[in-house]
Amino acid sequence: MKWQMYTATYELRSPLHIGYHKVGNLQRTRTYIPARNLWGAVTEALTRRGFYTTGAPQGDYQKIGEWIKAHCAFGYWFIWENDAPLCPHYEGNRLKYGPLTATELERRYLDAHVTTALDAATTSAQAGSLHEVEFIMPYNREGVRTQVSGWVFLEETAWSLLGTESKWRAFLETLQVGGERRYGFGQLRLTELRLNAKSNLEKPELTLDARRPCIEVLPGCPLLAHTLITGVEARGDIEPLVGRETHNSHTFGRVLTSSRVCWTPGSVLTSPARLEIHQDGYWRHTVQ
Secondary structure: OOEEEEEEEEEEOOOEOOEEEEEOOEEEEOOEEOHHHHHHHHHHHHHHOOOOEOOEOOOOHHHHHHHHHHHEEEOOEEEEEOOEEOOEEEEOOEEEEOOEEHHHHHHHHEEEEEEOOEEOOOOEEOOOOOEEEEEEOOEOOOOOEOEEEEEEEEEHHHHHHHOOHHHHHHHHOEEEOOOOHHHOOOEEEEEEEEEOOOOOOOOOEEEOOOOOOEEEEOOOOEOOOOEEOOOOOEEOOEEEEOOEEOOOOOOOOOEEOOOEEEEOOOOEEOOOEEEEEOOOOOEEEOOO
16 A cells, blocks of 8 residues: 655644543543544544545445545654644653643643533532643744644545645635543644654654555654554653544444553654554554
């Protein structure tokens, strides 16, 4: 199979919350958009906007989602600042995002929204309902519009349908990604789609004529996605990666995917690895 690589850049039109973990009443957000979240957003946008092709009937969320998994692949998308991505990476034991420390990035780009349910009987806050949702702000503390950017890979079958900026815009000019969407969170608008651009993301060697896009990562370089620990030697954090799926017969996000133990983005390789972008968005070790 042959793949074309693009770099997509979107600007935030509303706060963005990508679910991470909870600390007390605070639901924290990730500082990047995982590939699986992008797959869900693209599936929703294509289905609602009338996209169809062979094997993916118009209006069929499941079939269109399967088609996207087979013919498209996504890198993780990171906040874009000064023409460079704020990718996570460890320097010693300290996690940084580009030139920023984790504290500096949080101060510049993160905020929180507090909500509570009301008890009609007492017209006061309902016990146990207070919670905060952390989010990436649509404007940073300096008043600059926040942008996110990352890789998109299209296999030959998808080139003719989505492979130019005008065709991409026809279906995917706007996306809604992440959580809290009922409050209008996660609105993104395309600013640019570039062919064969690497976004300065460490400039790894890419293999685009394999079954799935593959990335050669050298020792000392950070992983730019969740990566299965099997066969991969790195230094950083490990977390179990679990996703949510919506099936036609269930409520939104009710079905959990199998847990996979992964190196987190930013973990640094201690030996070289050839990694494949799996259909579910994580990276895994593969051989030539």
